[in-house]
Amino acid sequence: xxxxxxxxxxxxxxxxxxxxxxxxxxxxxxxxxxxxxxxxxxxxxxxxxxxxxxxxxxxxxxxxxxxxxxxxxxxxxxxxxxxxxxxxxxxxxxxxxxxxxxxxxxxxxxxxxxxxxxxxxxxxxxxxxxxxxxxxxxxxxxxxxxxxxxxxxxxxxxxxxxxxxxxxxxxxxxxxxxxxxxxxxxxxxxxxxxxxxxxxxxxxxxxxxxxxxxxxxxxxxxxxxxxxxxxxxxxxxxxxxxxxxxxxxxxxxxxxxxxxxxxxxxxxxxxxxxxxxxxxxxxxxxxxxxxxxxxxxxxxxxxxxxxxxxxxxxxx
Amino acid sequence: xxxxxxxxxxxxxxxxxxxxxxxxxxxxxxxxxxxxxxxxxxxxxxxxxxxxxxxxxxxxxxxxxxxxxxxxxxxxxxxxxxxxxxxxxxxxxxxxxxxxxxxxxxxxxxxxxxxxxxxxxxxxxxxxxxxxxxxxxxxxxxxxxxxxxxxxxxxxxxxxxxxxxxxxxxxxxxxxxxxxxxxxxxxxxxxxxxxxxxxxxxxxxxxxxxxxxxxxxxxxxxxxxxxxxxxxxxxxxxxxxxxxxxxxxxxxxxxxxxxxxxxxxxxxxxxxxxxxxxxxxxxxxxxxxxxxxxxxxxxxxxxxxxxxxxxxxxxxxxxxxxxxxxxxxxxxxxxxxxxxxxxxxxxxxxxxxxxxxxxxxxxxxxxxxxxx
Amino acid sequence: xxxxxxxxxxxxxxxxxxxxxxxxxxxxxxxxxxxxxxxxxxxxxxxxxxxxxxxxxxxxxxxxxxxxxxxxxxxxxxxxxxxxxxxxxxxxxxxxxxxxxxxxxxxxxxxxxxxxxxxxxxxxxxxxxxxxxxxxxxxxxxxxxxxxxxxxxxxxxxxxxxxxxxxxxxxxxxxxxxxxxxxxxxxxxxxxxxxxxxxxxxxxxxxxxxxxxxxxxxxxxxxxxxxxxxxxxxxxxxxx
Numbered sequence: 001x002x003x004x005x006x007x008x009x010x011x012x013x014x015x016x017x018x019x020x021x022x023x024x025x026x027x028x029x030x031x032x033x034x035x036x037x038x039x040x041x042x043x044x045x046x047x048x049x050x051x052x053x054x055x056x057x058x059x060x061x062x063x064x065x066x067x068x069x070x071x072x073x074x075x076x077x078x079x080x081x082x083x084x085x086x087x088x089x090x091x092x093x094x095x096x097x098x099x100x101x102x103x104x105x106x107x108x109x110x111x112x113x114x115x116x117x118x119x120x121x122x123x124x125x126x127x128x129x130x131x132x133x134x135x136x137x138x139x140x141x142x143x144x145x146x147x148x149x150x151x152x153x154x155x156x157x158x159x160x161x162x163x164x165x166x167x168x169x170x171x172x173x174x175x176x177x178x179x180x181x182x183x184x185x186x187x188x189x190x191x192x193x194x195x196x197x198x199x200x201x202x203x204x205x206x207x208x209x210x211x212x213x214x215x216x217x218x219x220x221x222x223x224x225x226x227x228x229x230x231x232x233x234x235x236x237x238x239x240x241x242x243x244x245x246x247x248x249x250x251x252x253x254x255x256x257x258x259x260x261x262x263x264x265x266x267x268x269x270x271x272x273x274x275x276x277x278x279x280x281x282x283x284x285x286x287x288x289x290x291x292x293x294x295x296x297x298x299x300x301x302x303x304x305x306x307x308x309x310x311x312x313x314x315x316x
Numbered sequence: 317x318x319x320x321x322x323x324x325x326x327x328x329x330x331x332x333x334x335x336x337x338x339x340x341x342x343x344x345x346x347x348x349x350x351x352x353x354x355x356x357x358x359x360x361x362x363x364x365x366x367x368x369x370x371x372x373x374x375x376x377x378x379x380x381x382x383x384x385x386x387x388x389x390x391x392x393x394x395x396x397x398x399x400x401x402x403x404x405x406x407x408x409x410x411x412x413x414x415x416x417x418x419x420x421x422x423x424x425x426x427x428x429x430x431x432x433x434x435x436x437x438x439x440x441x442x443x444x445x446x447x448x449x450x451x452x453x454x455x456x457x458x459x460x461x462x463x464x465x466x467x468x469x470x471x472x473x474x475x476x477x478x479x480x481x482x483x484x485x486x487x488x489x490x491x492x493x494x495x496x497x498x499x500x501x502x503x504x505x506x507x508x509x510x511x512x513x514x515x516x517x518x519x520x521x522x523x524x525x526x527x528x529x530x531x532x533x534x535x536x537x538x539x540x541x542x543x544x545x546x547x548x549x550x551x552x553x554x555x556x557x558x559x560x561x562x563x564x565x566x567x568x569x570x571x572x573x574x575x576x577x578x579x580x581x582x583x584x585x586x587x588x589x590x591x592x593x594x595x596x597x598x599x600x601x602x603x604x605x606x607x608x609x610x611x612x613x614x615x616x617x618x619x620x621x622x623x624x625x626x627x628x629x630x631x632x633x634x635x636x637x638x639x640x641x642x643x644x645x646x647x648x649x650x651x652x653x654x655x656x657x658x659x660x661x662x663x664x665x666x667x668x669x670x671x672x673x674x675x676x677x678x679x680x681x682x683x684x685x686x687x688x
Numbered sequence: 689x690x691x692x693x694x695x696x697x698x699x700x701x702x703x704x705x706x707x708x709x710x711x712x713x714x715x716x717x718x719x720x721x722x723x724x725x726x727x728x729x730x731x732x733x734x735x736x737x738x739x740x741x742x743x744x745x746x747x748x749x750x751x752x753x754x755x756x757x758x759x760x761x762x763x764x765x766x767x768x769x770x771x772x773x774x775x776x777x778x779x780x781x782x783x784x785x786x787x788x789x790x791x792x793x794x795x796x797x798x799x800x801x802x803x804x805x806x807x808x809x810x811x812x813x814x815x816x817x818x819x820x821x822x823x824x825x826x827x828x829x830x831x832x833x834x835x836x837x838x839x840x841x842x843x844x845x846x847x848x849x850x851x852x853x854x855x856x857x858x859x860x861x862x863x864x865x866x867x868x869x870x871x872x873x874x875x876x877x878x879x880x881x882x883x884x885x886x887x888x889x890x891x892x893x894x895x896x897x898x899x900x901x902x903x904x905x906x907x908x909x910x911x912x913x914x915x916x917x918x919x920x921x922x923x924x925x926x927x928x
Contacts, residue, residue, distance in 0.1 A: 104447075111644060114643035117639060117643075118637050294457055301445055
């Protein structure tokens with residue numbers, strides 16, 4: 001196959017744009033995961049399902065409307081609300097009771113897998129039972145804003161994803177470093193008993209944390225489905241990427257966003273080059289993020305791009 | 317009806333054996349040593365691949381010339397070709413039961429060795445990371461293997477997989493599935509005896525010491541790193557064997573089988589039965605495999621249970637919903653499992669020896685001599 | 689002499705373990721009361737039970753004429769109580785300033801918060817220079833200052849202190865106790881203090897209680913307890 005220079009150029013631009021979009025979404029999703037991990041110390045495998053549920057909610061609500069701005073806003077609100085509620089429910093029903101019993105981080109991780117299983121497979125089961133479409137997308141158009149060379153294009157989803165990710169990351173950082181509530185979240189994570197003694201209602205803080213994290217997941221789920229159709233396993237299929245971004249970022253908000261973007265770009269751009277020049281199947285490109293995750297965990301478990309110290313290494 | 321029931325029973329027993337071995341292996345690592353090997357499916361897959369590749373290569377080497385089939389491969393492994401499938405389907409004509417059994421045993425051995433060898437790679441993170449991060453690492457490693465082998469034609473013919481690997485019971489008539497269930501149960505029995513013996517030995521004490529307090533274990537002179545590695549080595553060899561048994565049960569090796577869900581099924585079995593308790597683990601494996609078998613449209617059909625079509629379609633998913641609920645309920649209300657961890661027992665060998673002595677004493681006409 | 693705190697036949701502990709067996713003590717307004725006793729007698733547990741951090745099995749805790757037995761710790765703080773635990777008494781992942789801010793979480797008003805912080809910085813001038821340092825990175829003595837400072841942020845009417853000088857060098861410990869007396873004079877708070885260094889604690893206190901095996905073995909003025917020969921032998925011997 002002769003590699004055409006224009007194809008390479010516009011293909012590169014296109015994959016950069018798509019990588020940026022995908023990466024921003026990974027980063028955005030990682031923000032919610034980071035929030036939960038920092039406040040409750042749970043490596044939450046059920047988080048992916050909040051994203052999926054939110055995407056389905058956006059689909060359900062927006063398809064009842066005629067489309068346009070109303071459908072966009074309704075879909076967004078529905079997604080964030082469902083994400084937040086799903087998140088809060090999973091804590092109230094599973095994680096909080098276990099935490100009260102003094103469960104360790106591994107038990108909570110297993111429990112989150114259990115919650116994820118229940119959520120994911122009940123959605124799958126319900127979809128099959130009721131004959132729902134297995135691929136859903138909100139009834140919102142994704143306008144093409146600009147095309148480059150006829151191959152690469154910038155769409156509404158590109159802009160929305162990047163803006164949402166950056167705004168959320170900055171917002172979370174400000175919340176954690178500047179506001180009373182955010183500091184109370186950190187205090188609750190740092191020393192829950194002393195937080196109570198200081199007059200902080202840690203249960204309120206915990207609920208707020210889960211609601212917020214779920215809403216972030218919901219936002220990400222909506223934006224993702226706006227760009228790419230969702231199926232009941234979409235969230236789960238992205239979960240390890242989300243973890244990769246959060247862990248690479250050392251569970252800091254800016255770190256998570258930056259890592260997400262790097263992973264998205266790596267996946268899209270390397271995938272493009274590998275298939276164009278090396279004729280390696282693009283099916284391998286997801287492996288890039290997973291290998292990055294494993295390498296980071298092996299050699300720098302405290303994160304590559306981080307703003308605060310975390311003690312994740314074993315003592316031995 | 318009766319034969320269908322037998323079929324389900326055989327299927328359940330085979331699954332019980334395979335999941336039982338996987339669960340015992342996870343129990344050694346997680347229950348006794350405290351290593352959450354959430355990449356269990358990785359080692360099962362490695363074992364399955366090793367067994368599948370070795371068995372199919374051997375069958376090709378031994379049967380293709382005799383059958384006069386020429387297998388030409390271009391870039392892909394020879395056992396992935398269409399000609400190879402022809403050889404597999406006719407291998408029974410030229411290979412004796414002895415040869416087929418030899419191939420089976422060689423494949424199982426290869427699986428154990430391959431599993432154990434892979435564990436050396438896994439021990440690298442296992443010595444460095446906090447539990448929950450180790451779990452994520454191993455889970456991701458399993459996914460990498462699945463995604464790569466699903467796409468790459470090496471080693472197991474990408475998404476097509478290797479199919480039609482002849483069973484050691486090819487020449488047997490009648491209930492081959494029952495025979496295979498029996499064979500698998502033999503392996504389970506051996507694995508159970510081994511783990512029961514090993515975990516009740518001083519080695520088992522060392523594992524528990526490392527699990528409960530690494531610093532203290534170190535102070536008492538245990539080499540913590542080495543013990544964690546040994547635990548992974550044994551666990552992974554067992555997982556490899558389970559993978560091999562899975563291959564000869566279905567005759568196929570397919571990368572798509574080895575999803576993280578399988579690891580979760582094993583975790584569920586161990587947590588349900590009781591971590592660090594081999595008997596509990598087997599109980600858990602029996603329950604989970606029964607759930608997997610029963611929540612299946614064909615099994616329900618065979619049992620004469622009729623359900624609405626929609627529910628039947630949802631059944632494969634519902635079983636995982638049930639699995640998830642079971643896990644959550646156990647973690648919340650009985651975190652130690654159905655049969656909790658007990659104190660270390662006298663090694664089973666000594667126990668058997670004592671029973672034997674009692675028996676001999678009784679037979680020898682000395683009533684009560686053995687009863688103390 | 690109005691009572692600020694009173695426990696009536698209080699039983700407390702952890703899980704199913706009863707450690708405090710029917711303790712009745714009181715603290716009057718403006719009083720400094722020392723709680724002394726041998727190791728493992730339940731001094732820390734008594735404070736935790738009063739504050740609601742440990743479990744109450746039976747009995748009553750009355751604060752400011754209100755029954756607060758089952759009031760959660762965060763609400764007790766809102767009512768005007770303060771607590772400096774013996775261990776884990778700072779937020780290690782927060783800076784010194786943020787620790788103080790969390791101490792004043794209930795103040796809400798930014799201006800009041802700054803004022804309270806000024807008061808704490810005046811008491812412990814060292815903390816002003818350390819305000820952007822993570823509390824987890826501080827030395828033992830500095831950490832105690834943060835711990836006490838955090839509890840002072842709400843200007844509690846009653847301060848429970850669990851061995852504020854434990855683990856400090858003797859000189860630092862004396863300085864801290866002097867500071868505590870200054871604080872008491874300035875804020876007119878009542879103090880219930882647990883001290884390992886019984887003699888020193890009793891010397892600065894108006895009254896004292898001797899706790900043995902979760903029960904009050906003796907009570908009286910600091911001077912009285914110090915002069916009782918039987919108690920000297922019971923637990924003061926080593927420090928005497």
